[in-house]
Amino acid sequence: MTVPHYQQDPWTRVRTVHDLPADEVISALQKEIRRGNTENAALLAYEMMLTSAELEAFMWQRLQVISVEDVGFGNVNAPLLINTLFEMHSRFPRPRGDRYLFAIQAVRILCRSEKERGADELLNWMMTAVEQEGLRPKIPDYALDMHTRRGQEMGRGREHFINEASQVAPEVADRDTTYRERWLKLLQGDE
Structure with missing residues (x-):
């Protein structure tokens, strides 16, 4: 018998500093970012940061995933920005307030970014097709x-x-092919 996900997820057994179910806070953070609801997303992130170092660390993991899973090509710089903010935050000890600025800025960036879920959709299609249909690379x-x-x-x-x-x-239009042409000429001279 398969164990339900909620029984495997340790966050289902954790309450936040203000007695909210941690798994619901985690889920709500991602859903609010997906919908661009900055204020509540920031409050959810703040709740996670206040609760514990472990929940703060998990929040940063989720923000990094969201930058790829939900934002994707909507803002290709989002993963770089989120990682930079993560690196910056790590220079400030808990529970110093300045440390939390970096996560709030990350939430703002993700909320305001255009979104597209292509990477997640492609990955999930592949996993399902490999498992159910025996799809293999060619x-x-x-x-x-x-x-x-x-x-x-x-x-x-x-x-x-x-x-x-x-x-x-796709190839860049009007790219410089000088060295390709020179190389081809040299190769043809070898024949």
């Missing part, structure tokens, strides 16, 4: 180049690499 032909055993056995060298294996998409 090795495309263009990956068989001079860096692989099969590519070497096929005689694929640097020219195949530059013409096929090193293609990028």
Whole structure:
């Protein structure tokens, strides 16, 4: 028999400093950030910080996850900003008030950021498809180049690499191809 998630989650057995269920505070923080409700999200973060060092540490983990899971391409700098604020906060000892500024700013950034959940949706689709449908990755032909055993056995060298294996998409429009062209010219001179 599978043990229900709530019986496995230690936060279901913790109450916050103001006697709120910690698991509900954690859940509400993420849901309020998803909806851009800054004031209540900040209050929830503050509740976590006041409660304990452990709940504060877990809050920072959630903020980092939220920056990728819920914000994603909406603000690609969010993970960098949240990590920077996390690093800054760690220089201030608990329970010094200035320490809490960094988390509040992190909440504000996440609440105001545009959001998209593409990474989480892709991960969950993959996990489900691998488990339920046996989905496996494919090795495309263009990956068989001079860096692989099969590519070497096929005689694929640097020219195949530059013409096929090193293609990028989407490619920057009007990029400088000076050195690519020079390299190709040198490779063609080797033949």
